[in-house]
Amino acid sequence: MAAYAVRADTEAPLDALVVGEIEPPSVPADWVRVHVKAAALNHHDVWSLRGVGLPADRLPMILGCDAAGVSDDGREVIVHAVINSPDFVGSDATFDPERSLLSERYPGTFATQVWVPSTNLVDKPPELSFTEAACLPTAWLTAYRMLFSQAGVRPGDTVLIQGAGGGVTTALITLGKQAGLRIWVTSRDEARGAQAVSLGAHQVFPNGARLPERVDAVMESVGAATWSHSINVLKPGGTLVICGATSGDNPSKAELTKIYFKPLRVIGSTMGTRDELIALTRMLATTGLRPQIDRILPLADATTGFAAMIAGDHFGKIIFEP
Ligand SMILES: NC(=O)c1ccc[n+]([C@@H]2O[C@H](COP(=O)([O-])OP(=O)(O)OC[C@H]3O[C@@H](n4cnc5c(N)ncnc54)[C@H](OP(=O)(O)O)[C@@H]3O)[C@@H](O)[C@H]2O)c1
Numbered sequence: 273m274a275a276y277a278v279r280a281d282t283e284a285p286l287d288a289l290v291v292g293e294i295e296p297p298s299v300p301a302d303w304v305r306v307h308v309k310a311a312a313l314n315h316h317d318v319w320s321l322r323g324v325g326l327p328a329d330r331l332p333m334i335l336g337c338d339a340a341g342v343s344d345d346g347r348e349v350i351v352h353a354v355i356n357s358p359d360f361v362g363s364d365a366t367f368d369p370e371r372s373l374l375s376e377r378y379p380g381t382f383a384t385q386v387w388v389p390s391t392n393l394v395d396k397p398p399e400l401s402f403t404e405a406a407c408l409p410t411a412w413l414t415a416y417r418m419l420f421s422q423a424g425v426r427p428g429d430t431v432l433i434q435g436a437g438g439g440v441t442t443a444l445i446t447l448g449k450q451a452g453l454r455i456w457v458t459s460r461d462e463a464r465g466a467q468a469v470s471l472g473a474h475q476v477f478p479n480g481a482r483l484p485e486r487v488d489a490v491m492e493s494v495g496a497a498t499w500s501h502s503i504n505v506l507k508p509g510g511t512l513v514i515c516g517a518t519s520g521d522n523p524s525k526a527e528l529t530k531i532y533f534k535p536l537r538v539i540g541s542t543m544g545t546r547d548e549l550i551a552l553t554r555m556l557a558t559t560g561l562r563p564q565i566d567r568i569l570p571l572a573d574a575t576t577g578f579a580a581m582i583a584g585d586h587f588g589k590i591i592f593e594p
Contacts (some may be wrong), residue, residue: 280323336381340405411439427452437587496520564588
């Protein structure tokens, strides 16, 4: 039983999704099996249905990057979704030019079972439920690395997060607040902005609004729709960390002059290392912070979850239980 892509459909991604029985996938012989207890939806899965990062010759492909479950030997685990090339040498998994995420080259987590290299398993702390743990490998790990490895901010600094209710943005709000940062958020919707404040944001603004003062760092995952604003609101010497481009990756103005004249640091960030994932699990266990869950659905009803994400109706993570 799985949720998988059978083709690419740029305009109607739901038409490319099938939920049902599929032949068990073939995977490298030395990989280990995890019985999935919970899996989390990411915008990455919508991109896959649109054909971004998932070429036709790899279809059908089981979707899903994130899972928590139980391995064959009874360990309660979280699956690190970054699959490195066996030849990769280096401590930072995200620098491997041959890396892939689960569901790009190897079958993903929206299934009753998933197989990964044993080095991709991280112990699930007993304090976290399977549902909470399933939120961590993509959105929460990406947010953790953006804030704590890339942004160069210190407690007391002001960070603007573009977007309110997404998986990455809710993680950024929660983690940033805990770390003593002043968290400002933009949203395209007033009600979602109010939810961001309930989650911990200090102030919320409409997309593109003039801010009370310039900020030390901007966390960008929206892309074209917010790019110019992100550049304009930074202090001289400020840092823009970008992990995605939900609204498009070709902004009408690249803002090159402002980037060098202010001068700004623009840092790309993708996922995170196994060590960062372990540190993130410790942070949640010790602080009591938990991911914002939008809804939990049976895997058989995955289409409903995808539809909510495509419509932008969710606030926090959407979870599938096989
Ligand atoms: N590089 C990586 O490793 C990595 C990891 C995770 C995610 N990503 C990328 O980051 C992006 C977010 O992922 P996600 O899973 O968090 O997605 P998501 O849950 O669907 O969240 C989408 C977010 O984008 C905002 N948004 C969407 N369209 C917008 C628009 N036109 N104008 C303003 N805001 C808009 C939403 O803000 P509101 O709540 O205000 O509506 C929401 O916060 C995706 O593009 C994904 O591919 C990359």
